[in-house]
Amino acid sequence: MASLQPVRGTHDLLPEQNRLQDYIANTAREIGELYGYHRMTTPIFEFTEVFARTLGDTSDVVTKEMYTFEDRGGEQVTLRPEGTAGIARAYISNGMQQMSPVKVSYYGPMFRYERPQKGRQRQFHQIGAELLGVEQVAGDIEMIGYGAHILKALGLWDSITLELNTLGDPESRAAYRDVLVDYFKGHFDKLSEDSRARLEKNPLRILDSKDEGDRELVANAPLFAEYLNAHSQEFFKGLTEGLGDIGINYELNPRLVRGLDYYCHTCFEFTTNTLGAQGTVMAGGRYDGLISTMGGPQTAGVGWAAGVERLALMVGEAPAGARPVALIPMGDAAEAKCRTLAQTLREGGVAVELGYSGNMKKRMKRADKANAKLAVILGYDELANGVAQLRDLDSGEQQEVALDQLADVIGKK
RNA sequence: GCGGGUGUAGCUCAGGUGGUUAGAGCACCAGUUUGUGGCACUGGGGGCCGUGGGUUCAAGUCCCAUCACUCGCCCCA
Structure with missing residues (x-):
């Protein structure tokens, strides 16, 4: 019996479920066309380095969750845990700066070795979009509007909240990070075990800790807003005003962060309270440092990704098809x-x-x-x-x- | 990776304190009707009771392990 079961965390998509997921992916693709985003597809596995370099050596995804193996030719390859790295690699491989701005969407399976739960599987599917070569805040506004449009078209908007934050530019970010690390080091004995580890790897994450002791410390921690330089403040102001222009409500969440250094400025998540602990349905942000980190030309980028299985749980069932x-x-x-x-x-x-x-x-x-x-x-x-x-x-x-x-x-x- | 819950038919679930051939509803197949569907009735197929080991005269039921799912943490979509 055991051998006839699918591998842990993987599932067969029976026709009904497959149709539902196709419906979601097709809806996303069609709406993307309205915004000028066209689908592209990269391989589902890459040289391990593509992910190791872009996701950072300390992130959980790289250190614990990747499906990495040596192929018959002795190459270290990895099943993609997310979509952005492959798109960024393809941007460089294909000299896509010639086509700037690059506007693409994608859909396909992703793989992470995690403990499965509802809405969290080892093989799952994501839809996503990337805008490369645009440093203006107009790109961020369009991206969020595009994502929200999909959620509205799927009928989910009423149970979704847009959480928004800024990570500032690298200069602001580094300044804040230093102050924050100093602050928490001063209270090291009061930090939870998890957060002590985060202090090394990803200090901003401590701001989002659920531990009560941590929360008390966080309440008195220095505020990012005080370390944002003029440019970063201006950028964020442009974003919030732009969202107002297109009628999208949001909640500011100063604890919303990203771990990796190439993220900057815009950081957002569409969340729901209908999916338990897996409440993030679509997440994204700006990553102006990514392409250059990978060895390409300095290129601005914004994007988001959404979990199709999580969306499917919320949508429930696809609309009826043609009657025969x-x-x-x-x-x-x-x-x-x-x-x-x-x-x-x-x-x-x-x-x-x-x-x-x-x-x-x-x-x-x-x-x-x-x-x-x-x-x-x-x-x-x-x-x-x-x-x-x-x-x-x-x-x-x-x-x-x-x-x-x-x-x-x-x-x- | 850490802590908790669950595991009986394709699905939803019954199966007091261990005791004959393990049940129901839905679904599926066939018939009642060699030319008219949704309804009804009758019959049928389908279970290594998640898996492996142990206790016992006897295990779906008790014990251990393991696997899967699930809730929370971690992380994230």
């Missing part, structure tokens, strides 16, 4: 005729349900189950007269239609 026409033949001759008819209708763009066996009653039942709107009944008498009974399965009304007019009549229904 069911063909109900009786007897071998009628079955042969229906085969021909089905092919013609399908090539004409009509969804057709044609069973493989069963008497009329069985076939009618299946038509019902397939949510068919119309049934075409073709028996001995009809075949002899070149007609069929066309039955509306909602109203029960039935009319006789000549076979050569059937496609036309169905097309008008």
